[in-house]
Amino acid sequence: NAGVTQTPKFQVLKTGQSMTLQCAQDMNHNSMYWYRQDPGMGLRLIYYSASEGTTDKGEVPNGYNVSRLNKREFSLRLESAAPSQTSVYFCASSGTSDSNQPQHFGDGTRLSIL
Amino acid sequence: QKEVEQNSGPLSVPEGAIASLNCTYSDRGSQSFFWYRQYSGKSPELIMFIYSNGDKEDGRFTAQLNKASQYVSLLIRDSQPSDSATYLCAVKPPNDKIIFGKGTRLHILP
Numbered sequence: 659n660a661g662v663t664q665t666p667k668f669q670v671l672k673t674g675q676s677m678t679l680q681c682a683q684d685m686n687h688n689s690m691y692w693y694r695q696d697p698g699m700g701l702r703l704i705y706y707s708a709s710e711g712t713t714d715k716g717e718v719p720n721g722y723n724v725s726r727l728n729k730r731e732f733s734l735r736l737e738s739a740a741p742s743q744t745s746v747y748f749c750a751s752s753g754t755s756d757s758n759q760p761q762h763f764g765d766g767t768r769l770s771i772l
Numbered sequence: 773q774k775e776v777e778q779n780s781g782p783l784s785v786p787e788g789a790i791a792s793l794n795c796t797y798s799d800r801g802s803q804s805f806f807w808y809r810q811y812s813g814k815s816p817e818l819i820m821f822i823y824s825n826g827d828k829e830d831g832r833f834t835a836q837l838n839k840a841s842q843y844v845s846l847l848i849r850d851s852q853p854s855d856s857a858t859y860l861c862a863v864k865p866p867n868d869k870i871i872f873g874k875g876t877r878l879h880i881l882p
Binding site for chain 1: 803804806814816818823862864869
C-alpha cells in the first residue's frame with residue numbers, strides 16, 4: 659500500500675553541495691514527475707518522465723537533473739545546491755502523462771540550503 | 773499560456789455550512805478536472821475528479837463542471853474543522869500535462 663515513496667523526508671545542505679532525491683512508485687505507472695512547492699507559488703514542474711527511458715524539462719528545470727532509472731524509480735539531482743533551491747519537493751506518478759488519469763503524490767522532501 | 777486560476781483565500785466558513793471553492797481554466801479543450809486537498813506540511817491528496825458537465829457527488833463533496841463557462845467548483849457540505857486545508861484545482865488540457873492552480877486556503881470556523 660506504499661504508492662509513491664520519497665527519500666529522504668528532510669535534508670539540510672550547504673551551498674555548493676550535491677545530493678539526489680529518490681522517488682519510487684509501486685502502482686505500475688508509466689509517468690513520473692518532480693515538482694517544487696514554495697509559498698505563494700503553487701506546484702511548479704521541474705522535470706517529468708512520460709515513460710521509462712524518456713525525460714523532459716518542465717517549468718523550472720535549471721539547476722536540476724533527473725534520471726529515470728527504471729519504470730519504478732525517478733531521481734532528482736542537485737549538482738551544486740543554491741539557497742534558491744530551498745523548497746519542498748514532491749514526486750508524483752500517473753498512469754500516463756497523456757491520459758485523463760490523476761497524479762498521485764509522495765509525502766515530499768523538505769530541503770534547506772544554507 | 774494555459775492557466776488555472778483560483779482565489780487564494782483564505783475562505784472562512786462556519787462549521788456546518790457549505791464551503792464553495794471555485795476554479796477557472798483557460799484551455800477550452802480540457803477534458804479532465806481534479807480536486808486535491810493539501811493539509812499544512814503534507815502532500816496533495818486527490819479527493820475528487822470529474823470529466824463530464826454537471827455534478828458529481830461523493831459523500832459531503834460535490835464537484836461541478838461547466839465547460840461552456842470554463843469553470844469547475846467544489847462544494848463541501850456540513851463543513852468540519854478537519855476540512856480546513858488548501859484545495860488545489862488541477863486541469864488536464866489536451867496533449868499536455870496536468871496544470872495545477874495555486875490553491876485556495878479554506879478555514880472552517882468552529
